[in-house]
Amino acid sequence: MSSTEYAVTGLTCGHCVAAVTEELCALPGVHKVEVALIPNAISTMTVTSDAPLTDLAVSAALDEAGSYALA
Secondary structure (H helix, E strand, O other): OOOEEEEOOOOOHHHHHHHHHHHHHHHOOOOEEEEEOOOOOOOEEEEOOOOOOOOOHHHHHHHHHOEEOOO
């Protein structure tokens, strides 16, 4: 198991958190996503998965969820 913390921009509300969580949980091997929301600033997201995810995979999931990006 691997837990990795990411800094994310663009999150403003609970809907944003839900969208990002849904997309990341759809990635193979992801078991849990926790988001510490800081509206209109840099939020922190912790992803627990079988193996570390690539930044490209995380960025693609954030993009699919909306206008979110790794900081």
